[in-house]
Amino acid sequence: MKLLHVVGTRPNFVKMAPVIAALRRLDPGGRHVLVHTGQHYDRMMSEVFLEELGVPAPDHLLGVGSGSHAAQLGGVLEAIAPVLTAEGPELVIVPGDVNSTLAAALACAHLRIPLAHVEAGLRSFDRTMPEEVNRVLTDQVCDLLFTHSPEAAANLAAEGVAADRVHQVGNTMIDTLVALEDRFRGRRACVGHGVEPGSYVLVTLHRPALVDGLLLGDAMAALASVSAALPVLFPAHPRTRAALGAAAGLPPGLRLLDPVGYLDFLSLEADAAAVLTDSGGIQEESTYLGVPCFTLRDNTERPITVERGTNTLLGLDPERIRGLPELISTPREPAAPPPGWDGHAAERLARVVADRLAG
Ligand code: UD1
Ligand code: UDP
Helix, strand or coil, X not given: CEEEEXXXXXXXXXXXXXXXXXXXXXXXXXEEEEEXXXXXXXXXXXXXXXXXXXXXXXXXXXXXXXXXXXXXXXXXXXXXXXXXXXXXXXXXXXXXXXXXHHHHHHHHHHHCCCEEEECCCCCCCCCCCXXXXXXXXXXXCCCEEEECCHHHHHHHHHCCCCHHXXXXXXXXXXXXXXXXXXXXXXXXXXXXXXXXXXXXXXXXXXXXXXXXXXXXXXXXXXXXXXXXXXXXXXXXXXXXXXXXXXXXXXXXXXXXXXCCCHHHHHHHHHCCCEEXXXXXXXXXXXXXXXXXXXXXXXCCCCXXXXXXXXXXXXXXXXXXXXXXXXXXXXXXXXXXXXXXCCCCHHHHHHHHHHHHHHC
């Protein structure tokens, strides 16, 4: 096999680590090229994931960095085209819905290189989100579409994607979680932050709709009020941290942290009384872990997490955060994880790739 994988952001590493590993196991003599666009570049947004997830060092670092959508899309498109031409892969694999994903997909389309998409078919039906545009366009130019949710195939069919290109393999992000379960269970990262397991709310917020405007201040005020009843741990994405500025005068129960590594984050997530988030990946991980998740968005491209009962959409309404102590105390039935969220998705995906390249 001659494969090329593209990663660029924190969630990309989590989704692709098991895919790269499974394909290497299936074809140890093959060529497995890894391209890192550099969309995320801080150590705690990038390198720590490669280390903890055992991803080999990237073969190509594009160094695209931060900027407008235009700058990121254009930067990746321009930088990746010569790499694709020089490497001549039989298939390129891209994950998720970030700018790096769409730019790499467009480059493959222009160069007529077969393309596969991990996490295809998710839809929020909200085109104000750049991720929704990135997902729809990426899926349109893909040859192989790997899905992890039952509604994904229906979404793709409605957009005219031929069914024989779609493969329901399951959730590779959950593969990573399962593979690391021995290392994060019992890690008790929360104790290092001065709180006991089961006693706190874990918060991540990074979507522009929330953090790039006045709503972030409202959310912080609401979190401060919650922290009087329940400690709040908030590892802040660099976008959020920049928007918060000095964030002086926070109450002692509200702990604003730098982003934490993946093992520590999973430990914090598994031991939390609940999570409050606008992250896509964390809605999925909390579903697998059976931890109540409250999503501060009007919609989700992951409705299965709501159907399973772990995830509650609060709406893009920071005032609703104030009700968290009461919401958390409402008993819930733990639900089984969705089919294919079982630690073996990447193996199934690798077999589809091998069959496709052999045929
Ligand atoms: C991107 C994705 C989003 C995904 C998120 C995962 C797009 C359009 N958005 O959003 O879908 O959920 O990644 O975390 O692709 N920054 C740093 N250091 C870093 C990375 C970013 O300081 O290593 C800061 C920069 O100020 C940058 C800002 O964060 O401008 C935003 O980064 P960017 O990659 O543009 O978007 P994210 O908000 O990370
Ligand atoms: N994550 C992490 N450390 C943090 C915050 C998140 O390791 O401080 C992990 C989390 O477990 C999940 C992924 O990063 O696997 C989610 O990334 P993010 O929320 O940035 O992106 P999204 O999933 O919304 O695209």
